[in-house]
Amino acid sequence: MTLYLRHYWKDERLAFPSSNNLSCTFDGRLVKKIWKPDVFFVHSKRSFIHDTTTENVMLRVYPDGNSLYSVRITVTSLCSMDFSRFPLDSQICSLELESYAYAESDLMLYWKNGNDSLRTDEIALSQFFIEEFHPSHGLALYSSTGWYNRLYINFILRRHIFFFMLQTYFPTMLMVVLSWVSFWIDRRAVPARVSLGITTVLTMSTIITGVSASMPQVSYVKAVDIYLWTSFLFVFLSVIEYAAVNYFTTKEEMKKLEQLKVKVLLNILNSFTLNLIQIFSIFSVMMNSTMPDLPPVLGTHLRRRHSIRQSVNHIINNSYKIDSYSRIFFPLAYFLFNIIYWSIYP
Numbered sequence: 001m002t003l004y005l006r007h008y009w010k011d012e013r014l015a016f017p018s019s020n021n022l023s024c025t026f027d028g029r030l031v032k033k034i035w036k037p038d039v040f041f042v043h044s045k046r047s048f049i050h051d052t053t054t055e056n057v058m059l060r061v062y063p064d065g066n067s068l069y070s071v072r073i074t075v076t077s078l079c080s081m082d083f084s085r086f087p088l089d090s091q092i093c094s095l096e097l098e099s100y101a102y103a104e105s106d107l108m109l110y111w112k113n114g115n116d117s118l119r120t121d122e123i124a125l126s127q128f129f130i131e132e133f134h135p136s137h138g139l140a141l142y143s144s145t146g147w148y149n150r151l152y153i154n155f156i157l158r159r160h161i162f163f164f165m166l167q168t169y170f171p172t173m174l175m176v177v178l179s180w181v182s183f184w185i186d187r188r189a190v191p192a193r194v195s196l197g198i199t200t201v202l203t204m205s206t207i208i209t210g211v212s213a214s215m216p217q218v219s220y221v222k223a224v225d226i227y228l229w230t231s232f233l234f235v236f237l238s239v240i241e242y243a244a245v246n247y248f249t250t251k252e253e254m255k256k257l258e259q260l261k262v263k264v265l266l267n268i269l270n271s272f273t274l275n276l277i278q279i280f281s282i283f284s285v286m287m288n289s290t291m292p293d294l295p296p297v298l299g300t301h302l303r304r305r306h307s308i309r310q311s312v313n314h315i316i317n318n319s320y321k322i323d324s325y326s327r328i329f330f331p332l333a334y335f336l337f338n339i340i341y342w343s344i345y346p
Helices: 163-186 188-213 223-286 308-317 321-343
Strands: 002-010 024-026 038-041 045-051 057-061 066-077 090-099 126-140 146-159
Touching: 002 321, 024 188, 038 045, 066 090, 090 126, 163 223, 188 223, 223 321
Parallel strands: none
Antiparallel strands: 002 066, 024 057, 038 090, 045 066, 057 066, 090 146, 126 146
């Protein structure tokens, strides 16, 4: 976090008589020669004062001894975060300022103008924008040195989502949609459908690996993990769908081949039995006698319902319908998943 830190205090030793100048401004050379508050960031992991093109430090002294000390500083501070909604998360973090050497009895720290003491347009964050902030103050106890004044800056930070939309969500959506193209490719075009399925699976694996490498390593599931792995499941199922289509198509063709063999054998048997039928027809005419005609037996036609198993067998025997159903089921299911996902993680 890059910010401008400004200190105000009054030191009568710096007062000077003046009738024309409202204030005097100095650079960092004088700052090292006078007393100034020794404020530091309590949970800072790394911080530095900018020094390009010169040290970004300014001291302004007024005739009555009031002083303004301003410094441009970048702070990397510790913040405990919950990444269960990452990257659609909001975090609550704080910066804590405290005097290093002076206890409560020696130095009092307070915000000059309350909430107006902070301006977020002077604070730059790379991954977050500040939704809300408020200053506060309190006391910190150290067993060996006593009580110290501490100032707090409490932030509610919301992560920038646009980067993750471009790098993660949009490519993932495109890969899932691309995997559906195989449903419109002829089921007999094995190389085309297999190569498309394997390509989308490998691309999804690359996306998941890249995102996992750049994300914080935590032991629980994050929001982006749910989206990526569910999308990977859709891509994987599209490959399994073609494996099923190819298996049932092969089975159906083998069944038709067996039926053709049976039909050829029946034709051969019919040709052999044709002569026998002609011989027996002569004897049947000779032995034919007048028989009373039997009245036709009336019966009822029962309509049998198609069971689920019959419906499944119908689809298996007509494997091209699996692709037809997949063209509807996969987009609807993925669209429903996106509605649920973006409603839970707005």
